Amino acid sequence: xxxxxxxxxxxxxxxxxxxxxxxxxxxxxxxxxxxxxxxxxxxxxxxxxxxxxxxxxxxxxxxxxxxxxxxxxxxxxxxxxxxxxxxxxxxxxxxxxxxxxxxxxxxxxxxxxxxxxxxxxxxxxxxxxxxxxxxxxxxxxxxxxxxxxxxxxxxxxx
Numbered sequence: 001x002x003x004x005x006x007x008x009x010x011x012x013x014x015x016x017x018x019x020x021x022x023x024x025x026x027x028x029x030x031x032x033x034x035x036x037x038x039x040x041x042x043x044x045x046x047x048x049x050x051x052x053x054x055x056x057x058x059x060x061x062x063x064x065x066x067x068x069x070x071x072x073x074x075x076x077x078x079x080x081x082x083x084x085x086x087x088x089x090x091x092x093x094x095x096x097x098x099x100x101x102x103x104x105x106x107x108x109x110x111x112x113x114x115x116x117x118x119x120x121x122x123x124x125x126x127x128x129x130x131x132x133x134x135x136x137x138x139x140x141x142x143x144x145x146x147x148x149x150x151x152x153x154x155x156x157x158x
Contacts, residue, residue, distance in 0.1 A: 015136045017044055018054035022144060026060050029144035037141055044139075055138070056131035058124050066120035072106030073114050079103040 019041035021034030029037075045051040079090045079099065088094050090103065109117075131138075 012048060015044075015049045016134060017041065017049050017051045017137045017139065018131075018135045019051060019139045020053055020055050021141070024055040024138065024140050025058075025063070026055075027144045029141045030146060033141035033144060037139055040139055054131075054135065055140075056124075056127045058127045059120070062120045063124055066117035069109050069113055069117035070121070072102045073109055074106065075099055075102035076104075076106030
């Protein structure tokens with residue numbers, strides 16, 4: 001990357017680039033996606049950048065659980081807000097089945113459980129901060145697997 005530093009002077013900034021052929025949460029990517037990302041890393045290394053395979057170090061299982069808590073509590077809050085605004089109760093005519101299910105699950109979590117989940121998010125943020133102290137860029141597959149047609153994805157039982 002050339003940065004202009006004067007009328008006729010330029011300098012190259014060497015970036016510290018992390019790449020991973022898989023999703024940064026450890027989700028395996030299909031081979032085509034993996035190869036494409038690693039090829040980009042090779043091009044960037046050939047251009048003079050410092051490229052390593054790395055991702056932020058987080059507890060993926062704890063993060064997944066925390067996300068389920070936060071999302072479902074959020075679905076409950078939003079469903080209740082929709083009911084209050086519309087004057088209609090949460091039901092099949094007002095909220096989609098998957099979102100109703102998330103809301104039902106979300107209502108079962110306690111404030112302590114939500115706080116713990118948000119604490120996990122804090123830990124992820126701290127891990128990301130540590131990662132960015134030694135990296136300027138993280139390149140991952142946009143999506144680790146090809147898209148699935150939406151009609152083939154039934155709501156998953158929680």
